[in-house]
Amino acid sequence: MMTFVVMPLDAAWNITVQWYGGEALCKLLCFLKLFAMHATAFILVVISLDRHYAILHPLDALNAHRRNRCMLLLAWSLSLLLASPQVGLIR
Template sequence: SEEPGSPLPTFSAAAKVRVAVTCLLFLSSSCCNGAVLCAVLRAKRRPPRVRVLMAHLAAADLLVTVVVMPLDAAWNVTVQWYGGEAACRALMFLKLAAMYASAFVTVVIALDRHDAIVCPLGARGAARRSRAMLGAAWGMSAVLALPQ
């Protein structure tokens, strides 16, 4: 609820700068993360574990790029939400799931690299563990974003 006499939000100069910066970040992130995904998918042989982990990170970051950045830019331009409650809930779910996935996949990579350093000869089962951790990361992202 707005106080009487308080000014309505406007598309200010600061909001214009935020939109411009968001658009630049969107373009660079789309190109870079898309290039990583293409490189991994073009591999003729089965990619090593690290490349699979990097592909998941690029996919999660690409999800942030295509969901969060345009949503934030549109919100800055329109200054208010016109999409209705269902669209708001769906987009907020996607936004949270994307941000959680990016963070959780980064943690999976850190745990995998820790395991590779601490147990360098314990490669048996490492790929299966990585896949399980990636599945858990994506699953937890969806579950934690569900309250939206």
């Protein structure tokens, strides 16, 4: 998401300086940009927690799939929740 949403959006915005896409597209892209940034940070936390748990409990790999799914669901949900106010903001 960072590569395909945030970086091209910032590049286009820096080149044109002005937004020509309309208010709805602006809100959508700002939401996606914020969502991608939150998701990236939370996914890094999930990976770190998974590696930490794998080192401390190497024989408990049977529960890892379920635990990782729960952590990823939480990461995506928090990203969605924290980026959702961006849709309601007026530019």
